[in-house]
Structure formats: C-alpha cells, structure tokens
Amino acid sequence: MQKRKRRVEHWQVISLYLFLYDVFAVNLAYLLALWFRFDCRFTLIPQSYLNAWIQFIPIYTVISLVIFTGLKLYRSLWRFAGYSELLRVTAATIMTGFLHWLGITTFFQSMPISYFLFGMIIQFCLTIGIRFSYRFVLLERSRREKLMKKKQEKNILLIGAGDAGRMILRDVQRTEFDVGRVQCIIDDNPNKWGRFIDGIPIVGGREDILVNVEKYGIQQILVAIPSAKAEQKRDILNICKETGCELKTLPGIYQLVTGDVILTKMKEVAVEDLLGREPIQVNMDDIFQQLKDKTILVTGGGGSIGSELCRQIAGHEPKQLILFEIYENNAYDIEQELKRKYPELNLIVLIGSVRDSRRIDDVFEHYKPDIVYHAAAHKHVPLMEGSPNEAIKNNVIGTYKTAYAALKSGCQRLVLISTDKAVNPTNIMGASKRLCEMVIQSMNQISQTGQFNLLPQLWSHTWNPIEEIKENNVKTEFVAVRFGNVLGSNGSVIPLFKKQIAEGGPVTVTHPDIIRYFMTIPEAVSLVLQAGTYAKGGEIFVLDMGDPVKIDTLARNLIKLSGYKPDVDIQIEYTGLRPGEKLYEEKLMAEEGLKTTPNKLIHIAKPIPFDIAQFMKQVEILAEASYTNSTRIKEIVSEIVLTYREPEKVTDKIEKQKIQKLRESKERKAEPISVAGGVN
Structure with missing residues (x-):
C-alpha cells in the first residue's frame, strides 16, 4: 500500500x-x-x-x-x-x-x-x-x-443633532466598516448652531443644506429626525433630493424609544417619505379584541392588500385564518411566510374564485367564518376597459355571491375593499366598485330588515335557499372601505417607474397634470381593520389621505432618489391618458357628506339612498348580460350607476378648473357627527 x-x-x-x-x-x-x-x-x-x-x-x-x-x-x-x-x-x-x-x-x-x-x-x-x-x-x-x-470614503452630512443624531454619529465613528466620515451636522434649532458634537460642527438649519453639501463635498446624507412631523420631514427630504446625494433615514421614533438607533437600521429614503402626510394611527387594542379567537376569511388573500391583511390578522391570535385566492403562486408565497412567522397559527389556504357559487358557498358552509375581508377583485383600469364583462363578473357578481354566502352562513361582518375610483367613475373598473358598494349597502339593509325575498338568483348562481337565511336569524353587518392608490402594490406606478429607471428610462407618465391620492399598504390595511371596530352596518369608510400628489412629481422624485437627474440622465415621456383614466380621483360623491370617527383621519360617507328592490333586479339583469358577454355592458352599468360616465375629451383648462375645485373642497371641514350605521 x-x-x-x-x-x-x-x-x-x-x-x-x-x-x-x-x-x-x-x-x-x-x-x-x-x-x-x-x-x-x-x-x-x-x-x-x-x-x-x-x-x-x-x-x-x-x-x-x-x-x-x-x-x-x-x-x-x-x-x-x-x-x-x-x-x-x-x-x-x-x-x-x-x-x-x-x-x-x-x-x-x-x-x-x-x-x-x-x-x-x-x-x-x-x-x-x-x-x-x-x-x-x-x-x-x-x-x-x-x-x-479614508481619502476615498464618503463624506457624510448628518441631519438632526438630537438623541437619535448623536447615536447615529457615534455609531458611524466607532463602526469597524468604512462607511464614511461625518463632516458636519444640520439642525433647525439655532441654539445648537456653531457648537460641536464629538468634534463635528453643527453648521446651520435646513436652509444651509445645499451650501454645506458643496462646501464639504458630501456624498451621503443621513436623516436622523424620527420625531419630526411628516410635513417637516418631507420639506427637508425635498431639499436633500436636490443635492443628488445618497439619502438614508431612520424609519420611526419607536427606534429611539427602544434604543435601537444604529446605522444598520437606517433605510433608503422611499417615495412615501415625500408624501408629507402623517401615517394613519389606529387603536390596535380595539382591533385585537375584534379579531382574537375569531374565524376570519380573506378573499384575494394573495394580493397586495389581501396578503398584508393576512399578516396583520395572523399577529392578533385569530381562532382560524382562511386565505382564499385564485392565483396559486401568490397563495403559496404568503402561506409559507405565515407558517415561518406564526408556526402556531391555524391557517387554511384555499384555491378558488368568488365567481364560483358552489365553491364559495362550500367554504362558508364548512368553515363558518365570523369576519370576512373581501379583497378579491379585478383592479387594473385599462385592462378592465378592454374586458368590461370580466370586471362585472368578478367584482360585482363575485361580491354579491360572497355577501350572499356570508348572509346565509350567519357571518358577523363582511368588509368590502373599495376604491376612490368608485366616486364619479369614468371607467368600468370604478363603476364596478361603486356597484360593489351598492351591493354591500343593499345586503346590509336586507340583513337588518329581513327582506330576503329581494335577493335574486343570479345567472350561474346554483341555488338560492331563502328559507335557510330566514331561519338563522343573524343580522350580518356589511361595510365598505374606500381608499386611494396603494404605494408598491401590484400594478401601481412605483414598481413600474423603478423598473423603467433600472432600464435607463424613459419613465412614462400619462399626463403632466394627472394627480392621485396615495397611501401605503400598511395604512390601507390598518384602515380596513379599523373599519371593523367602528362598523354598525352600511357605512363606507374613507381615509383622509392628505393632499393629492402629481404623478409627474412622483416620477421626478423617484428618479432623483435613484441618483439621477430627470430629463438629463432619465427622460420622462408623456403618453396620454389611458382608456378610462381621468386626471384626478375623488374620495366622495357630491351627494355624500362626512361623519367623523374616534380616529380623526377616518371618516364615514353618508350612504346615498336608492331603491334596493329595483337595484337587485338591475343586478340580476347585469349578471345575465355579463355572463352572455353583452356588448352593451357599459350602457347597462351607466343606467344603474348614474354618476358613471365614459371619459370625454376635454381641454386642460377645464380639467385644471376641476382640480382647483377639488382642492378647495378639501378645505371644508367635516361636520362632527357620532358614528351611525345603516342605510338612510
């Protein structure tokens, strides 16, 4: 060997x-x-x-x-x-x-x-x-x-000479990694100007940012002002983004409270940081009591809103969480995430469509959910303009079948996810969501009054056991939650803009004057959950989303935050309004008023009265028309939703007048009325 x-x-x-x-x-x-x-x-x-x-x-x-x-x-x-x-x-x-x-x-x-x-x-x-x-x-x-x-490392400008700023400064100085060197500090408190923290000078307030960026050759700006109001932070970030420097910010004041203020916790400045609106605050104790030990069903649970609903519900000890989704890939992703984070959660993931009567009825019959969050819907405006019958089938008829199953099974509450596009809609998607709101209001009235004979057996609806509904004697509460565009959701402009920037442009904007209301996904979900605690039945909850944002400004800010110059490094192209798209969105119809809630940022739209019996007959006609793929579907919808109109070609002057009226209407204060439910 x-x-x-x-x-x-x-x-x-x-x-x-x-x-x-x-x-x-x-x-x-x-x-x-x-x-x-x-x-x-x-x-x-x-x-x-x-x-x-x-x-x-x-x-x-x-x-x-x-x-x-x-x-x-x-x-x-x-x-x-x-x-x-x-x-x-x-x-x-x-x-x-x-x-x-x-x-x-x-x-x-x-x-x-x-x-x-x-x-x-x-x-x-x-x-x-x-x-x-x-x-x-x-x-x-x-x-x-x-x-x-050291000669090549980043020169850093630190904004904030408070406790958080001091912690970040010392973390930068003692870190083993070559992150850079803080050259100067900015703080709006004049009493601190000309003084030093650990040998680093405090050189002035926000108006001195641009001067000192040039003076010290700054490449990175760290914003450590977690206690600042959203408007103050927005103004400072708007100045910082003009410098072309890399921006990082400390997410929130909770890190200051917990002492978790370190450099690695700072995040890249996102577009939502520039919106200038305080994040919506909700009473999580009330939500906890509403969800604990309840069987909860989330339709469309794999989507942007539905998946975030599942995440937040999972953390509030539900008896059982049922995720209902038609797209199996999304369902699988959120299922695996929830299993990792909440191994003790009683999670059921089901594949199916809300358009399938047998499937949705079977889910309600077998699991008997106490609360339903109905997020399943087609939401893409231009695509629905090309397939209007699908918008009606999935949104309107799917909502009716889900609400019907909830009513029949004795569910306590159903919360519909609606949109500001339902107000004076100019597209079939918005009109279909307005019809969904009307379905919910009608169902709530029928549930409260027991007029089950008004419920039609829709086209493809397999059975209609009215007697079972009469016998269970449960008054299900139906409410809707209306909010604007969700930052970062599937189909939103932010992921599109980021992709276009990564590819070197151009960034496409439909119109230079187009405006939208924006909110974050956690805010949207908080509103939905909060609505459940305020619900009496029949309400449409509306979030005060602050001032509307120009999409053109949003695109330019995102380009700057990516380290480029708009129209120089990355071009912006205006492609014209898409089918069904309008320059501005509204949160309320002219006929609706506002009621306040304990949360000053959440309001209730006063329900618009309509003939429920007639509406149910119209829904029956609408269902038959959509399932036979009628070419008159938009015309039929316009006969039901009187505020629906297809977009007209109007001059920029007229549109700007409308935008101005919208802004003026925001200045009117809401009348302080206690929360009340029901349909008037």
Whole structure:
C-alpha cells in the first residue's frame, strides 16, 4: 500500500526559519553583552571570558531551543501576536538567562553581573523583535490602506443633532466598516448652531443644506429626525433630493424609544417619505379584541392588500385564518411566510374564485367564518376597459355571491375593499366598485330588515335557499372601505417607474397634470381593520389621505432618489391618458357628506339612498348580460350607476378648473357627527 506523501505546511517552514534564527540570536546576545561590558572593544575582552562563552555555546543553544519549544514559541500565529505571546517570550528569556548563569558559572567561568543582564535584555529584544515585526508590518500595511480608503470614503452630512443624531454619529465613528466620515451636522434649532458634537460642527438649519453639501463635498446624507412631523420631514427630504446625494433615514421614533438607533437600521429614503402626510394611527387594542379567537376569511388573500391583511390578522391570535385566492403562486408565497412567522397559527389556504357559487358557498358552509375581508377583485383600469364583462363578473357578481354566502352562513361582518375610483367613475373598473358598494349597502339593509325575498338568483348562481337565511336569524353587518392608490402594490406606478429607471428610462407618465391620492399598504390595511371596530352596518369608510400628489412629481422624485437627474440622465415621456383614466380621483360623491370617527383621519360617507328592490333586479339583469358577454355592458352599468360616465375629451383648462375645485373642497371641514350605521 502506497503511503500518502506528507505535505509541509507554510507555518512549519516559518517555524524552521525562526528556529535557525534563534540559534544565532541567543548566542549573539551574550557575545554582544561581553562587547558592551568592555566598552564595545573586542580586544579588551579577557580571553578566559571569551573561552567560557565559546565552550558554553552548544549547551546553551540546546537549552534555549528546548525551552522555546516547550513554551510554543514556534507554533503561535504571530500575525495575531498579543499579550500572551509577550508573556511567553519574557518567561523564556528569564528561564534561559537563569540557566545560562547557573551553567556557565558552575562548569566554566564566573562572569560579570552586567554580562547576564545585558545578555537577557539583548536576547529578549532579538527574539521578540523578529516575532512582533511581522504583526507590525501587517498593521502598518493596514493603516496605510485605511488612509488611502479614508481619502476615498464618503463624506457624510448628518441631519438632526438630537438623541437619535448623536447615536447615529457615534455609531458611524466607532463602526469597524468604512462607511464614511461625518463632516458636519444640520439642525433647525439655532441654539445648537456653531457648537460641536464629538468634534463635528453643527453648521446651520435646513436652509444651509445645499451650501454645506458643496462646501464639504458630501456624498451621503443621513436623516436622523424620527420625531419630526411628516410635513417637516418631507420639506427637508425635498431639499436633500436636490443635492443628488445618497439619502438614508431612520424609519420611526419607536427606534429611539427602544434604543435601537444604529446605522444598520437606517433605510433608503422611499417615495412615501415625500408624501408629507402623517401615517394613519389606529387603536390596535380595539382591533385585537375584534379579531382574537375569531374565524376570519380573506378573499384575494394573495394580493397586495389581501396578503398584508393576512399578516396583520395572523399577529392578533385569530381562532382560524382562511386565505382564499385564485392565483396559486401568490397563495403559496404568503402561506409559507405565515407558517415561518406564526408556526402556531391555524391557517387554511384555499384555491378558488368568488365567481364560483358552489365553491364559495362550500367554504362558508364548512368553515363558518365570523369576519370576512373581501379583497378579491379585478383592479387594473385599462385592462378592465378592454374586458368590461370580466370586471362585472368578478367584482360585482363575485361580491354579491360572497355577501350572499356570508348572509346565509350567519357571518358577523363582511368588509368590502373599495376604491376612490368608485366616486364619479369614468371607467368600468370604478363603476364596478361603486356597484360593489351598492351591493354591500343593499345586503346590509336586507340583513337588518329581513327582506330576503329581494335577493335574486343570479345567472350561474346554483341555488338560492331563502328559507335557510330566514331561519338563522343573524343580522350580518356589511361595510365598505374606500381608499386611494396603494404605494408598491401590484400594478401601481412605483414598481413600474423603478423598473423603467433600472432600464435607463424613459419613465412614462400619462399626463403632466394627472394627480392621485396615495397611501401605503400598511395604512390601507390598518384602515380596513379599523373599519371593523367602528362598523354598525352600511357605512363606507374613507381615509383622509392628505393632499393629492402629481404623478409627474412622483416620477421626478423617484428618479432623483435613484441618483439621477430627470430629463438629463432619465427622460420622462408623456403618453396620454389611458382608456378610462381621468386626471384626478375623488374620495366622495357630491351627494355624500362626512361623519367623523374616534380616529380623526377616518371618516364615514353618508350612504346615498336608492331603491334596493329595483337595484337587485338591475343586478340580476347585469349578471345575465355579463355572463352572455353583452356588448352593451357599459350602457347597462351607466343606467344603474348614474354618476358613471365614459371619459370625454376635454381641454386642460377645464380639467385644471376641476382640480382647483377639488382642492378647495378639501378645505371644508367635516361636520362632527357620532358614528351611525345603516342605510338612510
């Protein structure tokens, strides 16, 4: 059997070199000691001393190498040499020095005391020097590399000289990574101007940002003002984005409270930070009580809103969470996420369509949900303009079938996800969502009054067990929640703009004056959950979303936040309004008023009265028309939703007048009326 060749490691080669060096060093040390003792002149050294040294050399060499080996001076990683290695070299020097004195004095010649002292000192310097010089070379090389990097590292401007700013500053200064160097600090408090934090000057307020970015050659701006109001932060960020610097911000004040204020917690500035509206605050205690130990069904649970609903509901200890989704990939993704985060959650994931009567009825019959959040819908405006019958089938008829199943099964509450596009709709998607609201209001009235005979058996609706509804005697509450565009949701402009920017442009905007209301996904879901706590039945809840935002401004801000210049690095192209699209969206119809709720940012639209019996007959006609793919579907919808009109070609002047009226209407204050339910 052939023996495997033994490999000589690099450290063993280094140890051999050290071994040979020590043979030379330990003897040279005591020779130099004699030389120093006699005035650095070899001719003055007595021959007897020199003979004793020569005779003792072989013995002392063996003694020294044995001691050095025993103290592991040939097996240490000298690039990491430290206090332990220093102690072992010192111990080796003392031990060999003592044995040198004992051996040479006993067997050869008594030597001068200075000989032993000088010998030990020189030997220590020679043995420790060669070993620590390796680490010194590495440290020096590292120091020079850091100096070179320091010349190239980012110059940082820190905004905020409060507690959060101080924590971020010190974290930057002590971090092991080359993140950059804070050159100056900005703070709006004049009392702090001209003073220093850890040697870094506070150079002025927000109006001095641009000047100091140029003065100090700033490449990165850190915004550490978590307690600032949204409007204040928006104004500061609007100034910062004009600098072209990389922007990072501390997400929220909760990090200051928990002490979790570190550089790694800072995030890239997002477009929603520039909206300038305070995030909606909800009473999570009320929501917790509403959801705890309840069986909850979320239709469309794999979508942007539906999946976030599932995330927040999962954290409030429901008895069972049922996720109903037609697209299996989305359903699988959110299922795996919830299983990881909430292993104890009783989660049921079902595939199916709200248009399928048998399927939706079977789900309600089998699981008996207490609360339903109906998020399943077609939402893409231009696509629905090309397939209007599908919008009616999925949105209107799907909502009716879901509401019908909820009513029949004795569900406590159903919350419909609606949209501001339902107000004076100019597209079939918005009109279909207005019809969904009317279905919900009608169902609530029927539930409260027991007029089940008004419920039609729609086209493709497999059965209509009215008697079962009469027998359960449960008054289901039906409400709707209306909000604007959701930042980052599927089909929203933000992901599209980011993709276009990543591809080098152009960024496409339909019209330079088009405006929209925006909110974040967590805000939208908070509103939906809060609506459940305020619901009495029949309400349409509306979020105060602040001022509308121009899509053109949104696109330009996103380009700047990506480090480019609009119309220079990334072009903006105006493509014209798409089918069914209008320049502005409204939150309320002219006939609707506002009622306040305990949350000042959430309002209730006063229901518009209509003939429910007639409406149900119209829904029956609408269902038959959609399932036969009628070419008159838009005309039929316009006969039911009187505010629906297909978009007309109007001049920019007229549209701007409408926008101005919309802005003026926002200034009117809502009448403070207590929360009331039902359909008037």
